[in-house]
Amino acid sequence: MKKLINSVDSVVTDALRGLAAAHPSLRVDIENKVVFRADAPRPGKVGLVSGGGSGHEPLHAGFVGYGMLDAACPGEVFTSPVPDQLIEAAKGVDGGAGVLHIVKNYTGDVLNFEMAAELSGDEGVEVATVLVNDDVAVQDSLFTAGRRGTGATLFVEKIAGALAETGAPLAEVARVAREVNERSRSFGVALTPGTVPAAGKPTFELSDTEIELGIGIHGEPGRTRAPMREAREIARTAMDAIDADLPLSGETLVMVNGMGGTPLIELYIVFAEVEAYLREKGATAVRSLVGNYVTSLDMQGFSVTTCSPTGELTRLWDAPVETPALRWGR
Amino acid sequence: MKKLINSVDSVVTDALRGLAAAHPSLRVDIENKVVFRADAPRPGKVGLVSGGGSGHEPLHAGFVGYGMLDAACPGEVFTSPVPDQLIEAAKGVDGGAGVLHIVKNYTGDVLNFEMAAELSGDEGVEVATVLVNDDVAVQDSLFTAGRRGTGATLFVEKIAGALAETGAPLAEVARVAREVNERSRSFGVALTPGTVPAAGKPTFELSDTEIELGIGIHGEPGRTRAPMREAREIARTAMDAIDADLPLSGETLVMVNGMGGTPLIELYIVFAEVEAYLREKGATAVRSLVGNYVTSLDMQGFSVTTCSPTGELTRLWDAPVETPALRWGR
Known part of the structure; x- marks a missing residue:
């Protein structure tokens, strides 16, 4: 294993030091492992907190900022954040309108x-929850009862974040967040596995001529292994899976997301095929993201996420956002 | 070789189709392989044209837009663009103030x-040129007489692009572009090689315990191979090489750039070490970029680029930019 790390034990804290040094717009509590907007808490604004394994x-710390998250809690690599981190985050972002x-x-x-x-409730912070479960590939995978949450997390964070910025109440922000999740679907494909630093070896094995269709973002098994094939066919397989679950039509938000080790030139090739597929279905990619947003260490591969938005959701998508990894329009 | 492509012959055109579909702010001439700002030419504005192998x-097409490039010409993978592309680009961006x-x-x-x-001159388009040669690793490498041009290209394109947006004349834009290059230095490190689609095999070989210090962005040899080591030591080696060439001090623009296959979490770990190194030298990272900007296909590794700016250059760096890969502040 060759990785740019100092030790397997300090991966997350070392990366947080880098994040703090690179982005003055963030306040990074390295001891508690919470990444805040520098201006949190914002009085009267619902605080958005997300988190998950590093x-x-x-995802998620790169989406902390104006118009998106108020705080992110990174767990160890592929390991859930602990309740203490999340409680600390809620305290730090609650401006009286809940979290x-x-x-x-x-x-x-x-x-x-x-x-x-x-526990946050016990301390007087009202908390609502949205569960993201957009991945159509499998039910009840490794680590999950029901569907896995993957790329749609970005859509939920962006759109709910924009609504929270307007001063909307918690129930309304939660409703819209759930609506985004319900209207979103994802499917992922791996060409190669990623390697967790502490494990020191790839999370699974794939031969030089095989791909995994329906891969999870922790390398959880997908639907099937298949021989390597053209990007066009792989993209169609992903889109067929999404379309079978929630038929694609009309205006669509689309993300072609790299898994971490895939060159951008390949993601654009996949996007061309995804966009052509949408047109065939009479759908239109009205907003598009192409790049590394919800990755799986150094895995090569991609995922597609679609969202069939209402006009309100598209307007919230277009609202200004200013985070390390997503920014436009202010 | 597993790559998300349709065929090795259609990599660039397929990616250009994806680029066109994803970014309405661009006008992509797929036949001539030129990526334009949709609003080019801008009357009275110097047109910035860059390009190079895909x-x-x-780099470069992701930097076309307001405040940066007016056009980019992608060659085949790791292959120079041809003069016809560049002439077409110059024609398409010349607003009467030259290119x-x-x-x-x-x-x-x-x-x-x-x-x-x-040839553009013969057709009445005034052209000035800035040569970017920031890579301190080696002189007269494969493909190059003198130093290679790498990460500083982004700094030159951003800062000269901001100046051109103000209506500055060609000579002045060229002067500032050269000044950015002169004040910038880079050094790259590879953990693994990349694979050119048409070749089907890695551009060089590295053992599981070796890294290449001073790597070029086409996999050209660096200064030396060395055993794998902590991120801290690798970052220091890179920074020592830069500092030995142009001593680091005062306000510094810094980019920690991924080579394409490196997870972002590792780039932040490297950034933490780079920033600590700067502080030791009495320098300050006043502006920072961490991410994949000037890549080498699926190579794992990173490069560091520094620029010691004047106040004018920092102001131009801060000016609004709106491109697929870099945007802020408008």
């Missing part, structure tokens, strides 16, 4: 966020 | 940009 960067937990559907995350929500 | 995305060629110092690029500048 190794998916820029929304945005939780990817993995058993450990769900339990720890639940416990934190209860 | 495989370094988002600045931003050229990375590789023999093929230099020759083709020179030829294009002459």
Whole structure:
């Protein structure tokens, strides 16, 4: 294993030091492992808190800032954040309007966020929760009861974050966050596995001619292994899976997301095929993201996430955002 | 070789289709392989044209837009763009104030940009050229007489682009572009090689315990191979090389750039060490970029680029920019 780390034990704290040094717009509590907007808490504004295992960067800390998250809690690599982190985050972002937990559907995350929500409630912070479970590939995978939460997390964080910025109340922000999740679907493909530093070896094995269709962002098994094939066919397989679950039509938000080790030129090739597929279905990619957003360490591969938005959701998508990894329009 | 492509012959055009579909702010001439700002030419504004081999995305096409490039010409993977592309680009961006060629110092690029500048001149388009040669690792490497051009290309394109946006004349834009290059230095490190699609195998070989210090962005040999070591030591080696060439002090623009296959979490770990090194030298990272900007396909590794700016250069760095890969502040 060759990785740019100082030791397997200090991966997360060392990266947090770098994050703090690179982004003056963030306040990074390295001891408690919480990344805050520098201006948190904002009085009267619902505070958005997300988190999860590290190794998916820029998710979640890269999405902390104006118009998106108020705080992110990174766990160890592929390991849920602990309740203490989440409680610290809620305290630090609550401006009196309550806190929304945005939780990817993995058993450990769900339990720890639940416990934190209860304890934060005991301390007088109202907490609502949205569970993200957009991945159509499999039910009840490793680490998950039900569907996994993947790329749609970004859509939820962006759109709910924009609404919270307007001063909307907690119930309304939670409602919209859930609506984004319900309207979103994802499917991922791996060409190669990633390597968790503490494990020192790839999370699974794939031969030089095989790919994994329906991969999870921790290397959880997908639907099937298949021979390597053209980007066009791989993209169609992903889109067919999404379309079979929630038929694609009309205006669509689309993300072609790299898994961490995939060159951008390949992601654009995939995007061309995804966009052509949408047109065939009579759908239109009205907003697009192409790049590394919800990664899995150094895995090569991609995921596609679609969202069929209402006009309100598209307007919130377009609202200004200013975070390390996503910014436009202010 | 597993890559998300349709065929090795269609990599660049397929990616250009994706780029066009993803970014309505661009006008992509797929036949001539030129990526324009949708609003080019801008009357009275110097047109900035860059280009080079593909495989370094988002460089250059990802930097086309308001406040940065007016056009980019992607060659085949790791292959110079041809003069016809560059002439087409100059025609399409010349708003009467001339065109600045931003050229990375590789023999093929230099020759083709020179030829294009002459021919564009014959057609009445005034062309000035800035050569970028920031890589301190080696002199006269594979493909290059003198130093290679790498990460500083982004600094030159951003800062000269901001100046051109103010309506500054060609000579002034060229002067500032050269000044940025002169004040910038880079050094790269590879953990693994990248694979050119048409070749089908890695551009060089590295054992599981070895790294290449001073790597070029096409996998050209660096200064030396060395055993794998902590991120801290690797970062110090890179910074020592830069500091030995142009002593670091005062306000510094810094980029820790991923080579394409490196997880973002590792780049932040490297950034923490780079920033600590600067502080030791009495320098300050006043502006920072951490991410994949000047890549080498799926190579794992990073480069550091520093620039010791004047106040004018920092102000131009801060000016609004709106491109697919870099945007802030408008």
